[in-house]
Structures are given as structure tokens and as C-alpha cells.
Amino acid sequence: MATAFSSINVVQHARCDNFSVASRKPSSAFLGSTYSIRLSPSASRSASVSAAVNRKASSVSAVSEVVKEKKQKSVSSGSNLLITKEEGLEVYEDMVLGRVFEDMCAQMYYRGKMFGFVHLYNGQEAVSTGFIKLLKKEDCVVSTYRDHVHALSKGVPAREVMSELFGKTTGCCRGQGGSMHMFSKEHNLIGGFAFIGEGIPIATGAAFTSKYRREVLKEADCDHVTVAFFGDGTCNNGQFYECLNMAALWKLPIVFVVENNLWAIGMSHLRSTSDPEIWKKGPAFGMPGVHVDGMDVLKVREVAKEAIGRARRGEGPTLVECETYRFRGHSLADPDELRDPDEKARYAARDPIAALKKYMFENNLVKEAELKAIDKKIDELVEDAVEFADESPQPSRSQLLENVFADPKGFGIGPDGRYRCEDPKFTEGTAHV
Ligand SMILES: Cc1ncc(C[n+]2csc(CCOP(=O)(O)OP(=O)(O)O)c2C)c(N)n1
Numbered sequence: 475m476a477t478a479f480s481s482i483n484v485v486q487h488a489r490c491d492n493f494s495v496a497s498r499k500p501s502s503a504f505l506g507s508t509y510s511i512r513l514s515p516s517a518s519r520s521a522s523v524s525a526a527v528n529r530k531a532s533s534v535s536a537v538s539e540v541v542k543e544k545k546q547k548s549v550s551s552g553s554n555l556l557i558t559k560e561e562g563l564e565v566y567e568d569m570v571l572g573r574v575f576e577d578m579c580a581q582m583y584y585r586g587k588m589f590g591f592v593h594l595y596n597g598q599e600a601v602s603t604g605f606i607k608l609l610k611k612e613d614c615v616v617s618t619y620r621d622h623v624h625a626l627s628k629g630v631p632a633r634e635v636m637s638e639l640f641g642k643t644t645g646c647c648r649g650q651g652g653s654m655h656m657f658s659k660e661h662n663l664i665g666g667f668a669f670i671g672e673g674i675p676i677a678t679g680a681a682f683t684s685k686y687r688r689e690v691l692k693e694a695d696c697d698h699v700t701v702a703f704f705g706d707g708t709c710n711n712g713q714f715y716e717c718l719n720m721a722a723l724w725k726l727p728i729v730f731v732v733e734n735n736l737w738a739i740g741m742s743h744l745r746s747t748s749d750p751e752i753w754k755k756g757p758a759f760g761m762p763g764v765h766v767d768g769m770d771v772l773k774v775r776e777v778a779k780e781a782i783g784r785a786r787r788g789e790g791p792t793l794v795e796c797e798t799y800r801f802r803g804h805s806l807a808d809p810d811e812l813r814d815p816d817e818k819a820r821y822a823a824r825d826p827i828a829a830l831k832k833y834m835f836e837n838n839l840v841k842e843a844e845l846k847a848i849d850k851k852i853d854e855l856v857e858d859a860v861e862f863a864d865e866s867p868q869p870s871r872s873q874l875l876e877n878v879f880a881d882p883k884g885f886g887i888g889p890d891g892r893y894r895c896e897d898p899k900f901t902e903g904t905a906h907v
């Protein structure tokens with residue numbers, strides 16, 4: 475079945491995002507971090523992109539074309555807007571929630587309320603919101619260690635996410651997961667994963683489950699989709715390729731979303747990847763590959779709609795590369811001294827929240843007071859989450875070994891049937907076991 479993706483070819487892709495890289499490599503629309511950038515369409519098209527046109531134009535999409543088509547449709551229906559007022563407010567609220575929540579995490583981390591590594595999502599909100607707000611509750615999301623905002627977009631209450639970060643029993647994993655392991659069965663958030671790439675096979679398995687339930691168990695209404703989020707650095711990991719292969723082979727209902735923020739800790743994507751245009755790996759496996767401006771939630775949404783729709787209709791997987799940027803260091807332990815200040819400033823100027831605000835004002839979709847009311851509501855919600863987390867109880871020591879399957883010497887259940895860690899001397903390191 476023809477989709478919006480398959481009807482569009484890669485020539486437009488090279489022109490689509492209004493950006494081009496001035497130097498020779500990579501020479502397509504990709505925004506490289508160590509290459510100077512011109513904000514005008516490229517005069518010369520990349521040889522590799524032209525070759526790709528000849529090779530497999532049919533399965534590659536141009537984001538701007540998807541958006542343009544949608545625009546044309548809405549013009550013919552009397553509106554030229556990419557979003558309704560209600561949708562705009564929902565999207566704005568979700569992005570502000572992500573931003574304010576993360577800023578609060580930074581404060582709480584430096585006040586010693588959180589432990590271990592904490593990776594924030596500031597700057598990347600358009601990706602989480604653009605995809606997840608289009609999902610149903612039954613759809614699955616798989617994340618990485620940069621997972622708080624994916625959890626919030628999927629509907630996990632801010633109180634539960636904050637409590638998890640504080641290591642409290644009221645957290646979505648009862649305080650046992652912490653920052654990098656958000657999980658909620660109720661919301662079908664099947665995990666943040668600290669090892670890069672580990673979430674991709676889990677997501678592929680979740681998508682297989684949906685297909686198996688529909689086709690083998692004959693649950694006709696099981697049209698659930700899985701969205702897997704992961705970074706650019708992770709795409710150099712073997713599990714990514716294995717799963718692209720399996721997902722295409724079995725036409726699984728999954729969307730692979732690469733959050734290409736140009737950096738893997740302190741390693742530039744352009745230094746570490748033979749062909750930095752990740753979206754091209756989709757067609758190599760027989761699925762559409764799409765490159766979208768991940769700082770523009772409206773563009774992300776249009777691509778997400780098409781990719782999620784494809785998966786839901788049983789047409790198989792899509793690889794989407796969202797080009798985005800993190801506004802803070804890799805984690806809160808990173809002084810962020812490696813990235814070029816000019817690069818940071820360039821992306822700060824493209825803040826996705828500010829861009830959506832501008833679009834909504836320019837199109838008279840909202841009044842400033844309406845957005846201010848949302849800002850206030852979110853500030854209060856995040857304050858409440860902190861208070862709730864702070865006042866919540868610590869897990870009991872007996873919870874320490876729950877869900878631990880191995881029984882290393884000194885741990886596990888003693889002859890009295892109690893967890894050995896419950897021995898008061900255990901934490902002093904003097905227990906005799
Ligand atoms: C299997 C594995 N190898 C190495 C690491 C160490 N590590 C943590 S984050 C990271 C970089 C990942 O970068 P990217 O995928 O671009 O995600 P981002 O942090 O930019 O969101 C690495 C290599 C890890 N967590 N897991």
C-alpha cells in the first residue's frame with residue numbers, strides 16, 4: 475500500500491530542512507557539529523544522496539514534503555495550520571513539563587536529593603512530545619538512560635517520576651530503578667535502559683508481541699505500536715542493525731526513533747560514524763528512513779503520524795532520525811566543556827518550545843495569557859512532585875534484594891527465612907554470613 479513516505483523521493487530530502495552543510499563532508503542536509511552551516515538550501519547536491527535517489531528513492535521520505543502535503547490538504551479544507559489550538563496547547567504543555575521537570579532535577583541533584591547518574595533531556599523535548607503524544611495508552615515506549623521526559627510524555631505522573639529519582643517507595647519502580655530505569659506497566663513504558671542499545675531488542679520483542687497477538691492469537695483489535703528511542707552513538711552498536719533486520723523481515727509494528735543530538739558523551743557523531751546520515755540505514759534494510767528537524771515539534775509530529783500510522787496499519791517499521799541537541803552536558807556530572815560555545819548558541823536559538831510558541835502566536839492560535847497559565851500550572855505540578863517525593867518514605871532494607879535472582883554469598887534468604895540484609899549488622903559490614 476502506498477504511503478506518504480513511499481510517494482516522496484530523496485531529492486526533496488536533500489532540500490527539505492532549509493539547512494545545508496557548507497563544507498564537503500557530509501554534504502547533504504545533515505547539520506554536522508564540526509562543520510560550518512549555512513542557513514540556505516544547498517546549491518550542490520551531495521553525490522551520495524544523488525546515488526541514493528537512483529538506488530532506492532521509493533522507500534525514503536522527505537519530511538518537508540510530508541508537511542507540505544499536509545499543508546495542502548488543510549488549505550483545501552479551509553485551514554493552513556499544521557496544528558489545532560487544542561493540539562497546540564497539549565503539545566506546548568507536554569514540552570514545558572519536560573523542560574521544567576528537568577530543570578528541577580538539576581536543582582535537586584545538586585542539593586543531594588538524587589544519587590548516581592542523572593541525564594537530562596533539555597532541548598530534545600520536541601522528539602518525545604512529537605511522538606509520544608500521538609500514541610495510545612496500550613502502545614509501548616522504550617527509552618534509554620535519558621528517560622524522565624519519555625515517562626512524563628507517556629503519562630507517568632510527575633510525582634512518581636520524581637519519587638523514583640529520589641529513590642522513594644512511591645516512585646514508579648518503588649525507588650529501585652532510579653533515574654535511568656523508569657518503568658511503568660500501567661503506562662506501557664517498558665523501560666529506560668542504561669546500557670546503550672539494550673532497549674532496542676526489548677522494543678522489537680514488544681512489537682513482535684503485538685503482531686503475534688493480532689495474527690496468531692487472532693486478537694483483531696491488537697494494533698499496538700512500539701516506539702523505541704535511542705541516540706546517535708547507539709546506532710554504531712550491533713543490536714541496532716540486528717533489530718532493523720528482524721523488524722523489516724517480520725514487518726513489525728515499530729518505529730525506531732534516533733535522537734541524533736550530534737554527541738555521544740564527548741564523542742562527535744561525525745568523528746565516530748562512517749556515514750553520519752543515520753536515516754539512510756532504513757532503506758538498506760527495506761524500511762523507510764526519514765530525517766526530520768528534531769527541534770521542530772510540528773515537523774516531528776507529521777513524520778510521527780505517518781510512521782505510527784504505517785506501523786498500526788500493519789505496513790511495518792520506520793526509521794526516523796530526529797536531528798536535535800541537548801542543552802546541557804551529557805549528565806549532571808559532565809561540566810560540558812568539550813562542545814563549541816558557538817554550536818551550543820546556534821541550537822539554543824532554535825529552542826523547540828520557543829519555536830512552537832512563535833508559530834502559535836503568529837497564527838493567532840493562542841494568547842500569551844493562555845500559555846502563561848500553562849507555565850504556572852506546570853511550575854506548581856513540579857513543585858508538588860518535589861514535595862511529594864521528599865515526604866515519601868525510603869524503601870525498607872528488605873526491599874534491597876527483591877527481584878534479585880542470583881544468590882551470591884552473603885545475600886539472599888538465611889536459614890531463619892529472613893533476607894540476610896535484614897540482619898542489623900549487615901549494613902555495618904560485620905554480619906557473619
Ligand atoms: C553498551 C554500553 N557501552 C557503553 C556505554 C557508556 N555510554 C553511556 S552513554 C554513551 C553514549 C551514548 O550516546 P548516544 O547514543 O548518542 O545518546 P545520548 O547520550 O547522546 O542521548 C555511552 C557510550 C553504555 N552505557 N553502554
Ligand SMILES: [Mg+2]
Pocket residue numbers: 705706707733734735736737738739
Ligand atoms: Mg547522542
